[in-house]
Amino acid sequence: MKILGLSGSPRAGGNTDTLLGALLAGAASAGAETDAVHLRDYAIHPCTGCERCRKDLTCTRFMDGMHLLYAKIEAADGLIIGSPTYNYNITPEMKAFIDRLYPYYRFSAERPGPYSSLFQGRDRKALVFSVAEQTTPEERGFPLRRCSGRLRRWDLR
Numbered sequence: 360m361k362i363l364g365l366s367g368s369p370r371a372g373g374n375t376d377t378l379l380g381a382l383l384a385g386a387a388s389a390g391a392e393t394d395a396v397h398l399r400d401y402a403i404h405p406c407t408g409c410e411r412c413r414k415d416l417t418c419t420r421f422m423d424g425m426h427l428l429y430a431k432i433e434a435a436d437g438l439i440i441g442s443p444t445y446n447y448n449i450t451p452e453m454k455a456f457i458d459r460l461y462p463y464y465r466f467s468a469e470r471p472g473p474y475s476s477l478f479q480g481r482d483r484k485a486l487v488f489s490v491a492e493q494t495t496p497e498e499r500g501f502p503l504r505r506c507s508g509r510l511r512r513w514d515l516r
């Protein structure tokens with residue numbers, strides 16, 4: 360089983376990286392093949408909404424670091440995704456990454472209309488976590504809701 364871990368922290372060796380490392384170590388001790396990706400090490404251009412991926416089925420707008428990650432994502436049986444909370448939200452690195460997963464949607468011609476995921480029917484799992492400094496739900500914001508809502512749409516639970 361391949362488990363891909365993704366950290367959205369701009370800070371090397373911070374809490375997000377530490378937690379991701381511990382989670383991946385646990386997966387490795389259970390026999391998984393693990394891979395840690397720190398999004399800050401990849402040049403990922405924000406999505407511009409050109410929607411070429413609807414036709415091309417991959418991003419043909421930018422030939423950047425995201426293309427190094429697409430293959431890893433497709434091969435993974437499970438994902439662990441973690442982001443620090445920055446101003447109640449996920450970091451820009453994580454937002455750019457999530458938006459650039461748009462090629463994995465399968466849209467109908469209708470707009471607005473139904474859509475599904477390329478990975479529909481594959482038995483994949485995801486674990487999402489966020490790191491925050493504050494203690495109240497209001498101050499901790501909505502990184503978890505943000506990530507897990509997206510993941511449900513990719514047919515990952």
Ligand SMILES: Cc1cc2nc3c(=O)[nH]c(=O)nc-3n(C[C@H](O)[C@H](O)[C@H](O)COP(=O)(O)O)c2cc1C
Nearest residue numbers: 368370373374375443444445446447491492493498
């Ligand atoms: C620019 C910035 C904005 C932050 N905003 C929040 C926030 O809205 N709520 C919160 O609880 N913590 C906030 N924090 C604290 C971080 O979530 C916390 O320090 C976390 O450990 C950072 O992740 P890292 O250790 O991987 O760098 C913020 C930190 C920074 C640098």
